[in-house]
Amino acid sequence: PPQKEAEPKRKAWIVFGGPGHFGEYLLNLEDCDDKNFIPNRVANAVQNELGDEWDVSNRGTRLEIAHKTEHGKQDDERVRGAIKKVLGDKYEF
Numbered sequence: 001p002p003q004k005e006a007e008p009k010r011k012a013w014i015v016f017g018g019p020g021h022f023g024e025y026l027l028n029l030e031d032c033d034d035k036n037f038i039p040n041r042v043a044n045a046v047q048n049e050l051g052d053e054w055d056v057s058n059r060g061t062r063l064e065i066a067h068k069t070e071h072g073k074q075d076d077e078r079v080r081g082a083i084k085k086v087l088g089d090k091y092e093f
Contacts, residue, residue, distance in 0.1 A: 043063055
């Protein structure tokens with residue numbers, strides 16, 4: 001039988017300090033829009049991975065992630081690692 005082709009990965013974008021979001025990370029997913037919101041379970045899982053010192057807000061079409069006590073703190077390795085752990089290999093970053 002022919003070998004099944006791998007499904008193309010969906011795209012995920014992680015940006016720090018985008019317009020109007022100084023000191024915050026934004027996560028956008030290719031397959032989420034105003035008709036298909038990011039599931040709360042994803043936001044909750046990212047929050048659990050990051051711990052209590054980070055705030056994860058689900059805005060439907062994006063997640064906003066900020067450090068609670070040091071607003072503007074940038075920790076790419078920690079935030080990106082938590083997101084990648086939650087989303088697994090379904091997304092290309």
